[in-house]
Amino acid sequence: MKVGIVGLGLIGGSLGMDLRACGHEVWGYSQRASTVGKAIVKGAVDVACPNWADLAPAEVIFLCTPIGLLVPTAQQLIPHLNAGTVLTDVGSVKASIVETLEPLWPNFVGGHPMAGTAKSGIEAAFMGLFKGNPYVLTPSDRTPPSALAQVETLVTELGADLFHCAPADHDRAVAWISHLPVMTSASLIAACLGEADPQVRALAQRLASSGFRDTSRVGGGNPELGVMMAQFNRSALLSALQAYRGVLDGVIDHVEQGDWAGLESLLRQTQQARSDYLREPPV
Amino acid sequence: MKVGIVGLGLIGGSLGMDLRACGHEVWGYSQRASTVGKAIVKGAVDVACPNWADLAPAEVIFLCTPIGLLVPTAQQLIPHLNAGTVLTDVGSVKASIVETLEPLWPNFVGGHPMAGTAKSGIEAAFMGLFKGNPYVLTPSDRTPPSALAQVETLVTELGADLFHCAPADHDRAVAWISHLPVMTSASLIAACLGEADPQVRALAQRLASSGFRDTSRVGGGNPELGVMMAQFNRSALLSALQAYRGVLDGVIDHVEQGDWAGLESLLRQTQQARSDYLREPPV
Numbered sequence: 144m145k146v147g148i149v150g151l152g153l154i155g156g157s158l159g160m161d162l163r164a165c166g167h168e169v170w171g172y173s174q175r176a177s178t179v180g181k182a183i184v185k186g187a188v189d190v191a192c193p194n195w196a197d198l199a200p201a202e203v204i205f206l207c208t209p210i211g212l213l214v215p216t217a218q219q220l221i222p223h224l225n226a227g228t229v230l231t232d233v234g235s236v237k238a239s240i241v242e243t244l245e246p247l248w249p250n251f252v253g254g255h256p257m258a259g260t261a262k263s264g265i266e267a268a269f270m271g272l273f274k275g276n277p278y279v280l281t282p283s284d285r286t287p288p289s290a291l292a293q294v295e296t297l298v299t300e301l302g303a304d305l306f307h308c309a310p311a312d313h314d315r316a317v318a319w320i321s322h323l324p325v326m327t328s329a330s331l332i333a334a335c336l337g338e339a340d341p342q343v344r345a346l347a348q349r350l351a352s353s354g355f356r357d358t359s360r361v362g363g364g365n366p367e368l369g370v371m372m373a374q375f376n377r378s379a380l381l382s383a384l385q386a387y388r389g390v391l392d393g394v395i396d397h398v399e400q401g402d403w404a405g406l407e408s409l410l411r412q413t414q415q416a417r418s419d420y421l422r423e424p425p426v
Numbered sequence: 427m428k429v430g431i432v433g434l435g436l437i438g439g440s441l442g443m444d445l446r447a448c449g450h451e452v453w454g455y456s457q458r459a460s461t462v463g464k465a466i467v468k469g470a471v472d473v474a475c476p477n478w479a480d481l482a483p484a485e486v487i488f489l490c491t492p493i494g495l496l497v498p499t500a501q502q503l504i505p506h507l508n509a510g511t512v513l514t515d516v517g518s519v520k521a522s523i524v525e526t527l528e529p530l531w532p533n534f535v536g537g538h539p540m541a542g543t544a545k546s547g548i549e550a551a552f553m554g555l556f557k558g559n560p561y562v563l564t565p566s567d568r569t570p571p572s573a574l575a576q577v578e579t580l581v582t583e584l585g586a587d588l589f590h591c592a593p594a595d596h597d598r599a600v601a602w603i604s605h606l607p608v609m610t611s612a613s614l615i616a617a618c619l620g621e622a623d624p625q626v627r628a629l630a631q632r633l634a635s636s637g638f639r640d641t642s643r644v645g646g647g648n649p650e651l652g653v654m655m656a657q658f659n660r661s662a663l664l665s666a667l668q669a670y671r672g673v674l675d676g677v678i679d680h681v682e683q684g685d686w687a688g689l690e691s692l693l694r695q696t697q698q699a700r701s702d703y704l705r706e707p708p709v
Contacts, residue, residue, distance in 0.1 A: 324637055326674075327614050333699075381678070387674075413646055
């Protein structure tokens with residue numbers, strides 16, 4: 144199959160490497176010519192496409208730009224496509240993207256590969272990034288079954304764990320397990336910076352160990368990405384934040400009132416529940 | 427030197443192994459005779475002490491029981507000690523312990539080795555647990571310099587990174603980097619359990635990956651330990667929780683009002699600040 148990839152970073156580049164290994168012909172587009180060159184050297188792209196029109200022969204095109212560029216990119220690309228071309232994206236939020244792109248291009252299938260590393264860019268791309276990781280597709284009532292089937296076939300070939308759900312359900316789920324953790328973790332770091340005594344702050348910095356390192360990791364990540372999550376998944380994130388605030392208020396109440404039985408019951412519940420959220424064995 | 431260890435779990439057992447390797451004679455006491463037997467087999471103890479009085483020859487005694495048992499244990503032990511014996515503890519909260527034990531035994535030095543693993547018990551003890559990790563001593567104005575010097579010598583021999591601070595400063599520092607993270611992390615898990623739609627909850631469980639695993643780790647830990655932190659470090663933890671709630675409210679405001687510049691500024695600050703809290707390179 145001729146597969147187009149627009150945006151050749153970690154996700155787009157890794158997708159190209161895997162799809163080529165499966166025998167597909169990969170047509171690659173990037174805003175920067177040098178990135179396409181690197182992608183060809185790396186074995187992620189067969190055919191460099193300097194212009195949107197060059198992607199016309201592709202049967203399925205993956206939009207792999209940062210989430211804020213998905214819609215403007217699609218708007219530039221669409222005038223050059225044949226009616227039969229299937230468009231899919233890899234954005235980490237789905238409802239707003241699907242609502243905007245579906246009317247513009249009926250042969251559209253929303254998608255989200257749940258895979259990544261701390262690194263980004265074509266240099267970080269590697270074969271097997273998607274293997275064993277969830278890949279969510281969010282078809283709507285209007286998605287043509289043939290378009291869905293074509294994307295499903297490619298995702299299955301990547302060795303990914305295929306899920307289907309409604310765009311809004313996807314966004315609520317990732318608000319809980321991906322976007323809320325970024326905000327609670329960043330709030331932890333910011334709260335520590337509020338310590339007024341410089342000696343105590345310095346001591347805290349020196350004494351922090353693996354517990355703090357793990358709890359603060361996603362809150363110390365890419366700020367632009369955190370803002371994108373909040374912008375594109377605002378209402379689901381807000382619901383999650385408000386629920387979280389309610390739980391936190393309960394914890395503060397337990398500590399304030401010395402209700403140790405109440406606190407222990409909560410901590411027992413979270414200890415038991417955590418394993419349900421770990422695909423891999425607890426660490 | 428003759429060193430006594432009361433409580434032969436992960437910390438007490440590892441301490442015994444290291445101190446014996448430094449040439450000291452380790453006198454061990456545990457509530458369970460079988461634990462002392464295991465400690466001897468493991469090379470953590472030279473002399474088994476079935477009774478408190480048997481510890482009398484020890485020059486320095488480490489109290490290594492769970493934090494809730496430190497004071498009652500010291501009260502039982504003290505009547506059997508010689509006036510010159512130095513007593514030190516390894517409790518993870520210091521102000522309340524130091525305030526209670528110092529009047530009972532003037533030759534007391536509060537201590538907290540910041541080392542541990544997910545495992546506990548004598549079976550988990552190993553040589554080198556303290557090497558390169560912080561070991562905080564919290565002497566007061568009343569601590570005899572000779573007692574402090576003896577404990578310092580032993581801690582230095584362990585290869586630990588020695589810190590001194592006031593008990594209250596220690597408690598505020600660990601509230602930020604150890605006790606607050608447990609509460610924010612547990613609140614994250616508990617908030618996710620509040621998702622009313624079982625399909626979305628199940629989807630969140632299946633899609634959760636390394637970000638959620640790290641952020642939820644300490645909130646899924648030992649409930650008794652979490653309660654102990656809150657009980658013994660209540661006022662410092664409450665201050666930290668309240669500061670954290672203030673920051674969280676700010677995040678909620680940014681998202682509610684679409685103040686993306688404000689959110690980005692916060693996330694940029696936390697990204698930069700996090701490295702100050704990591705003794706090891708960022709992961």
